[in-house]
Amino acid sequence: MSSLDASAAAKTESRNANRAMLAEFWFYFSQNRGAVIGLFVFLTLVLIALLAPLVAPHDPNFQYRDNFLTPPFWQEGGNVSFLLGTDAVGRDILSRLIFGARFSLFIGVVVVTIALSGGVVLGLIAGYFRGWVDTTIMRVMDVILAFPSLLLALVLVAVLGPGLVNAMIAIAIVLQPHFVRLTRAAVLSERNRDYVVAARLAGAGNLRLMFKTILPNCLAPLIVQATLSFSNAILDAAALGFLGMGAQPPTPEWGTMLAEAREFILRAWWVVTFPGLAILITVLAINLVGDGLRDALDPKLKRS
Amino acid sequence: MSLLQIRNLRVEFDTAAGPFRALDGVDYTVEAGEVLAIVGESGSGKSVAMLAMMGLLPDSATVTADEMSFEGVDLRSLSTAQRRKVIGKDISMIFQEPIASLNPCFTVGFQLLETLKAHTDLNRRQRRDRVIELLTAVGIPEPERRVNAFPHQMSGGQCQRVMIAIATACHPKLLIADEPTTALDVTIQKQILDLLTGLQRDHGMGLIMITHDMGVVAETADRVVVQYQGKQMETADVLTLFEAPEHPYTRALLSALPENATGDRLPTVSDYTEAFAREQTEART
Amino acid sequence: MSDAILKVRDLKRDYVTKGGMFTPPRVLHAVKGVSFDVERGSTLAVVGESGCGKSTLARMLTMIDAPTSGSIEIDGAPIDINAGKVTREMRQAVQIVFQNPYGSLNPRQKIGAVLEEPLLLNTSTPAAERRDLAMAMLEKVGLKPEHYGRYPHMFSGGQRQRVAIARAIMLKPKLLVLDEPVSALDLSVQAQILNLLADLQDEFNLTYVFISHDLSVVRYIADQVMVMYFGEAVEYGTRDAVFDNPQHDYTKTLFAATPRADVASIKARLAAKSAA
Numbered sequence: 001m002s003s004l005d006a007s008a009a010a011k012t013e014s015r016n017a018n019r020a021m022l023a024e025f026w027f028y029f030s031q032n033r034g035a036v037i038g039l040f041v042f043l044t045l046v047l048i049a050l051l052a053p054l055v056a057p058h059d060p061n062f063q064y065r066d067n068f069l070t071p072p073f074w075q076e077g078g079n080v081s082f083l084l085g086t087d088a089v090g091r092d093i094l095s096r097l098i099f100g101a102r103f104s105l106f107i108g109v110v111v112v113t114i115a116l117s118g119g120v121v122l123g124l125i126a127g128y129f130r131g132w133v134d135t136t137i138m139r140v141m142d143v144i145l146a147f148p149s150l151l152l153a154l155v156l157v158a159v160l161g162p163g164l165v166n167a168m169i170a171i172a173i174v175l176q177p178h179f180v181r182l183t184r185a186a187v188l189s190e191r192n193r194d195y196v197v198a199a200r201l202a203g204a205g206n207l208r209l210m211f212k213t214i215l216p217n218c219l220a221p222l223i224v225q226a227t228l229s230f231s232n233a234i235l236d237a238a239a240l241g242f243l244g245m246g247a248q249p250p251t252p253e254w255g256t257m258l259a260e261a262r263e264f265i266l267r268a269w270w271v272v273t274f275p276g277l278a279i280l281i282t283v284l285a286i287n288l289v290g291d292g293l294r295d296a297l298d299p300k301l302k303r304s
Numbered sequence: 305m306s307l308l309q310i311r312n313l314r315v316e317f318d319t320a321a322g323p324f325r326a327l328d329g330v331d332y333t334v335e336a337g338e339v340l341a342i343v344g345e346s347g348s349g350k351s352v353a354m355l356a357m358m359g360l361l362p363d364s365a366t367v368t369a370d371e372m373s374f375e376g377v378d379l380r381s382l383s384t385a386q387r388r389k390v391i392g393k394d395i396s397m398i399f400q401e402p403i404a405s406l407n408p409c410f411t412v413g414f415q416l417l418e419t420l421k422a423h424t425d426l427n428r429r430q431r432r433d434r435v436i437e438l439l440t441a442v443g444i445p446e447p448e449r450r451v452n453a454f455p456h457q458m459s460g461g462q463c464q465r466v467m468i469a470i471a472t473a474c475h476p477k478l479l480i481a482d483e484p485t486t487a488l489d490v491t492i493q494k495q496i497l498d499l500l501t502g503l504q505r506d507h508g509m510g511l512i513m514i515t516h517d518m519g520v521v522a523e524t525a526d527r528v529v530v531q532y533q534g535k536q537m538e539t540a541d542v543l544t545l546f547e548a549p550e551h552p553y554t555r556a557l558l559s560a561l562p563e564n565a566t567g568d569r570l571p572t573v574s575d576y577t578e579a580f581a582r583e584q585t586e587a588r589t
Numbered sequence: 590m591s592d593a594i595l596k597v598r599d600l601k602r603d604y605v606t607k608g609g610m611f612t613p614p615r616v617l618h619a620v621k622g623v624s625f626d627v628e629r630g631s632t633l634a635v636v637g638e639s640g641c642g643k644s645t646l647a648r649m650l651t652m653i654d655a656p657t658s659g660s661i662e663i664d665g666a667p668i669d670i671n672a673g674k675v676t677r678e679m680r681q682a683v684q685i686v687f688q689n690p691y692g693s694l695n696p697r698q699k700i701g702a703v704l705e706e707p708l709l710l711n712t713s714t715p716a717a718e719r720r721d722l723a724m725a726m727l728e729k730v731g732l733k734p735e736h737y738g739r740y741p742h743m744f745s746g747g748q749r750q751r752v753a754i755a756r757a758i759m760l761k762p763k764l765l766v767l768d769e770p771v772s773a774l775d776l777s778v779q780a781q782i783l784n785l786l787a788d789l790q791d792e793f794n795l796t797y798v799f800i801s802h803d804l805s806v807v808r809y810i811a812d813q814v815m816v817m818y819f820g821e822a823v824e825y826g827t828r829d830a831v832f833d834n835p836q837h838d839y840t841k842t843l844f845a846a847t848p849r850a851d852v853a854s855i856k857a858r859l860a861a862k863s864a865a
Binding site for chain 3: 010197
């Protein structure tokens with residue numbers, strides 16, 4: 001009976017420990033006011049993207065033939081049914097921005113997932129096994145890093161053919177080396193710690209040591225890098241879209257919207273300003289969250 | 305008049321978990337030419353006191369004291385910058401990690417010259433001679449050659465000697481040694497302790513020895529302050545402390561020394577530490 | 590009649606530092622031919638200062654590093670990790686406790702998982718039983734069952750060292766190598782850990798190789814003492830023989846340098862001081 005009690009006590013204790021870790025994390029994260037604001041903006045964005053069909057006032061691709069280049073509602077000639085105005089073919093900009101959020105977040109998630117998982121595996125292998133494996137992997141990464149990133153992405157897209165999926169793959173490949181280097185550096189500093197030796201003595205094999213023992217202790221810098229890459233991916237995707245190599249019209253992707261609006265910059269400021277602002281705010285918010293994560297995760301590493 | 309007089313010193317840190325009182329009403333007096341040992345385990349606040357006095361604590365610390373004076377100068381009324389000017393020449397400090405305390409980018413000779421340049425008005429030639437003299441005094445072999453060595457080319461013991469040379473370069477009236485031998489081997493520890501007490505005797509300096517090691521206390525101190533969890537347990541001269549410790553904590557500490565073990569088991573400081581550990585875990589959960 | 594559980598003969602370990610493009614490689618002899626026996630249930634203390642090769646010795650005994658030459662025999666079975674993979678039986682025979690309790694526990698692993706890992710990897714004990722064994726072990730080393738679900742950073746240094754000791758004896762090893770297990774701890778905690786080690790030795794009939802630089806600790810815990818100096822064993826004998834009648838000059842220097850905290854020495858020092 002008493003052993004049952006003890007085991008129940010241990011279970012609650014274990015839950016408490018998790019909760020304490022979370023509480024501590026939130027304490028340090030919330031110290032950084034910018035990060036909290038960033039998180040709030042980002043969550044709002046996610047919500048808008050998820051509820052886009054409900055929130056958006058119009059179909060993003062429907063062309064209102066009577067309303068080419070209608071200015072935002074507060075300007076002369078504006079129309080309250082098109083809050084942020086319309087573009088050159090009469091589509092509602094607000095609705096396109098709202099649906100564009102879906103693409104941007106989707107791009108961020110996919111790119112970071114590909115780059116992170118590939119980068120972590122390569123970095124772990126390089127840092128754990130050292131020797132020629134390490135040298136080979138790192139030299140290849142150095143070669144990738146030696147190209148200007150956008151140029152490399154452009155070349156890759158040119159080879160693979162323009163389109164959103166190919167653009168995401170290209171961006172992921174460009175961002176991957178950063179994850180590899182970061183993981184490798186973290187693994188190098190952890191692999192000779194006593195607890196790794198102890199796990200090896202307890203009989204842990206290479207795979208267990210790499211993924212269960214070492215990797216969880218390398219996560220903090222990776223999480224920070226992942227957030228920053230998330231915004232980078234959105235930015236790069238927008239750039240590729242702007243250059244006509246990313247999402248193809250009439251997709252309401254923010255970069256593509258900018259590209260379509262190029263010729264109207266002087267006549268209708270709103271067609272370029274709002275997509276640009278959307279990109280700016282999103283990237284800024286995510287970067288702020290990344291900073292907050294760094295603050296929250298780094299002191300923990302120093303303490304243990 | 306005492307060299308250093310501190311009464312009722314309190315230090316509080318602002319932390320994530322609310323204010324933390326690192327020191328709670330401790331008193332220190334050091335006479336000229338006296339060796340005072342501050343002994344305690346980790347968390348006893350033994351280093352914090354001296355850092356507070358030197359004005360070296362971060363901004364999150366609040367320091368209050370009823371009295372804090374060095375040679376009759378009230379340190380409390382001075383800003384940290386003024387304080388450093390007043391006591392910078394007369395008080396020096398050496399630390400636990402000798403290799404980390406020296407700047408790895410410069411030769412030891414250069415670092416000594418810098419100290420002399422900042423605090424004395426010797427000319428270039430005189431400074432050079434003084435550096436050799438100081439290195440000889442702290443027992444560095446071949447000082448003429450060693451002035452051009454970088455810290456990483458020397459052993460921990462030698463680095464600590466260089467630190468002592470830097471600390472004593474301007475004939476301070478008070479030297480604070482914060483765990484000066486903890487990172488060193490026993491045989492080197494012996495040499496460094498002998499060097500420190502020798503210099504202290506020759507120059508008539510006051511010496512504050514911060515340590516956790518009762519052996520070091522026994523080998524160097526005139527008077528001892530025993531601290532535990534930021535509170536002062538006992539102040540006594542060294543012989544009295546070892547012969548007839550008054551406070552139960554001191555008694556427990558002395559009997560926990562393995563060399564004093566009489567039976568099969570070592571007595572532990574359980575009355576104190578375990579009760580406190582329990583308090584802490586309760587406070588944390 | 591001797592019942593030696595550990596036999597080490599002429600053990601050597603060289604480190605080769607790679608030469609640069611123009612410098613030849615250099616060989617560092619970390620351990621230069623050490624031989625000793627440890628009897629079942631007894632404690633051998635290895636004493637020496639930093640760089641004397643005592644940690645290298647510990648790494649060879651625990652099969653972390655392979656010796657350059659020489660032999661190690663545990664309970665009659667020769668240990669040779671050069672020859673092939675370390676088997677489960679070999680691994681279960683020796684475990685180690687490290688000096689720094691802050692580095693030897695995985696910060697992202699709960700205490701329960703730390704203790705169960707050796708069982709999980711080496712035995713086919715079912716999960717519920719592993720849990721019970723871990724809880725029992727926690728109590729044995731003076732911790733409480735509710736500590737099972739906590740993370741290492743919630744513990745003090747002494748408590749962490751208890752966890753590290755518990756992990757090491759989960760597999761019931763024949764030999765436990767203790768690499769400076771108390772030198773990072775406060776004096777009062779040190780006493781508790783030394784007592785715990787003594788209790789565990791009695792209970793499980795454990796054999797210790799206790800590596801230390803602190804002579805007062807060694808004198809308290811050791812049956813046999815080996816003094817190492819630059820990779821060589823300069824002194825080897827029973828505790829009383831070594832402490833009462835040291836032969837080698839280095840041993841004598843070491844004893845002379847150890848600070849004495851007894852009243853007579855303090856009196857002598859103060860007398861010398863006032864005379865000067």
